[in-house]
Amino acid sequence: MNSLTGIRVVDLTASVAGPFATQILGDLGADVIKIERVGTGDDTRAWGPPFWQGESASFLALNRNKRSLSVDVKTPEGRKIVRELLDTADVFIQNLRPGAAAKLGFSREELAKTNPGIIVCDISGFGPRGAMKDDPAYDPLLQGFGGLMSLTGEQGGPPVRIPASILDQGTAMWSVIGILNALRTRDRTGVGSLVQTSLLGSALQWLPGQITGYLADGTVPERLGSGTVGISPYQAFATADGYLVIAAGNDRLYSRLCGMLERPDLLSDERFVDNPGRVRNRVELAFEIEKSTKSFATEELAAALTAVNVPVAAIQTLDQVLAHEQVQALGLIHEHPHPRISDYQTVASPMEFDGSFTPVHHVPPLLGEHTIEVLSDLGYDQKAIDELVAEGVVDTDSKAEHQ
DSSP: OOTTTTOEEEEEOOTTHHHHHHHHHHHTTOEEEEEEOTTTOSGGGGOOSOEETTEEHHHHHHOOSOEEEEEOTTSHHHHHHHHHHHTTOSEEEEOSSTTHHHHTTOSHHHHHTTOTTOEEEEEESSOSSSTTTTSOOOHHHHHHHTTGGGTSSOTTSOOOOOSSOHHHHHHHHHHHHHHHHHHHHHHHHSOOOEEEEEHHHHHHHTOHHHHHHHHHHOOOOOOOTTOBTTBSSEEEEEOSSSEEEEEOOSHHHHHHHHHHTTOTHHHHOGGGSSHHHHHHTHHHHHHHHHHHHTTSOHHHHHHHHHHTTOOEEEOOOHHHHHHSHHHHHHTOEEEOOOSSOTTOEEEOOSOEETTEEOOOSSOSOOTTTTHHHHHHHTTOOHHHHHHHHHTTSEEOOHHHHTO
16 A cells, blocks of 8 residues: 555646646655745645635645655755755656756756666656647646547537646656656666656547547547447436436447337337447437436436436536545545644545555645755754755745644
8 A cells, every 4th residue: 555655756846737646656655755936835825716724725635645845946055955855766756847857957867877766757748849848738728739628518619628637637647657667667677767748648648539530530529518439328418407427338228228218219210220320320319318318307217227227327516426425435535634724634546455545644735844854854954954044045834843
């Protein structure tokens, strides 16, 4: 469960992709030291509302199991501190603007001179090559550029952003996979490596079916609303009081659906006799099915379809999801003692090891909460730390010191 215990990760990232990646590494037991700007820290500290007893919900969601070192890397003294820290690190992960880390002296080539085993993970928007490699990139920009927004929403409607930061979080997961692979390789070779991930690469990786279909026959995928490519009926349908997702993904399930709805005509209609026909005529089929589903209340229809083993799910709001007995049975929302937030809870990493989730070692830190601790570990005495604070090179959090 704590397979990364003893692995030190230096985290020079902000916003979503990098912090989500390092949170996963921290959940797996790594000692994650989050480097933050003096005065303001990670941008997400100011994102909101919502705030939870004065702290940004966005920051809280992405930064557990980390220690915060507040240091000005634009100063020579600040860079010296970070370089000393990197010489003790197993992993360095950064998502600064392309080229910025190298200008600070933190490239893989430079770091390997004194720490040949270090693994460096560079996260970028458009990747390390090409005319756009230096362009700024954010999740919604790449959802548009990478084709995802061409597929979301209803046919004829405006593009719709996937409300989760799916490219940031997806890139984070690919970064973690890459880092774990690099660590295993280092176990054999003793040498670190450079891992590079991008939001653009993640965008394409979320669309393997659509891209492969286009490469196969040149058909550009269309918006399908709640539907999916290659299968029908496999989408949300209106009921008398809401919506229900029905997944009749093969002929057997489709037959059961038609039987429950008392629509034998949909079984005999030549347009719908097999899945390719249903896909080609998905609009007409959805119209016919919805004529029937609208006569049922959502719970009634869900129960009836479940009784004949047709996969179905009601569309729930987030409060309904969290209150649902299945979510509570899995224990996916964890309560944890917090020195500042009396009712603090966090979403568990969706991995159980021998029946247990990864533990919370550190709640999301205050800015500079661990500056003194980290500098002391590097050999700085209190006098030297006080001088660095007075010069604005580092900062500490007085609230954290007195808790």
